[in-house]
Amino acid sequence: MFFDDISIKEHLKIGENPNQIYIAPHPLLRKYIAHYTISFPDKDEIKKGSECITDLTLIPDSSGCIIYTYENNKISSSIWGATTKTVIVKKDFDLPKIRFFVEFMPGGLGVISGIKQSELCDIQTEVGQVSKVLEAALYRAMEVSNNVDDLIYMVDTIFLRIIEKNKSQHxxxxxxxxxxxxxxxxxxxxxxxxxxxxxxxxxxxxxxxxxxxxxxxxxxxxxxxxxxxxxxxxxxxxxxxxxxxxxxxxxxxxxxxxxxxxxxxxxxxxxxxxxxxxxxxxx
Known part of the structure; x- marks a missing residue:
């Protein structure tokens, strides 16, 4: 499982901070996907406990994302449609969980999902509620990849195949x-x-x-x-x-x-x- 190794090839990084690495998708996907992100816990914050947890306000950007979370040896997923309202989440870098984000460009989720995007606007749900096929493919990638490089290659391949089948952006x-x-x-x-x-x-x-x-x-x-x-x-x-x-x-x-x-x-x-x-x- 890739969570055992969060190192990644330098040429794929487009940014990073102490708790996150931003990763470029395949060049043919950059029209649809802004970046992948790996977020991981801060060992110093874990020692402090819940006293360091604060709120983070996410600014709406009218694009969607997919999130896979690894916690307690379990993998869960969620998908967010285009957002028009602020969303408040917890800065929980003190918790032993790792997240993998697919951050879409505006309109990118529509091409990937094939769903009319007004139906997903400001909606948060499980990936399987939108596409069971996509959920299964991404879950498999999380499960069998040995490191981040493997994961990125597998996820890129999944999305490239979807784009080949789906109609391109209007x-x-x-x-x-x-x-x-x-x-x-x-x-x-x-x-x-x-x-x-x-x-x-x-x-x-x-x-x-x-x-x-x-x-x-x-x-x-x-x-x-x-x-x-x-x-x-x-x-x-x-x-x-x-x-x-x-x-x-x-x-x-x-x-x-x-x-x-x-x-x-x-x-x-x-x-x-x-x-x-x-x-x-x-x-």
Missing amino acids: EVITSALDIIKFTNGILTVKQLSSENYVSERHLNRLFNEYIGVSTKTFLRLARINYSMNLFKKYDYKSCLNISQVLGYFDQSHFTHDFKHICGVSPDAFLKNMSDFYNESFKY
Whole structure:
């Protein structure tokens, strides 16, 4: 079982911290999967016990993930659809459990699952409730892999085979996502629909089906996630500067969107950044 060996080839790593390793998927999967993540316990935190457990607020990013957890010699799974609301989880690195995450790009879970994504929006359930075949294949990979390199190869193979069978991402969605990534979401629904030569109504229908949220919601989530990355990267002290960069009419409109999505004001976020997590690899 791969949990006996968490070492991994350096060329596959795209980031790491004391409790997590971020791993690149196969190049043909990077359009659909942002990264794999291995999280493991901190021996120093285990010694401290439950007193070190704190909350971590996950910022919605309108994409899904699959999580496999190894604890007490048992493997369990869960799947999350596109998120539009913050989710609070425990920083439980003090517990003897290891997790393997598949973090999808927006729309990636739709291609893998073949399910209309609005049906999974803000839903958390077992992988088997979405696909028993996928659940069995991933469970097998967890069970027989000898190390992380083996696991990544097996999981890559599973997803590559699924993509070969499933229909590819809708060309309009592919184009729209590329434009949004290039502009960091700083454009209107009207501009995006015009760029793709479709009506706003049709574009919205496609976003609900393939992404799981409306076009307007996705653009708002993209802007706010981008703003959080700017806060972290450039150590902005003024929300006014951020709101101007993001094309907001004024600071109050930016603050309204930020609080609506994150549950706190930008100022509160800046004071407690370590209590929040957003996906820097997706935006």
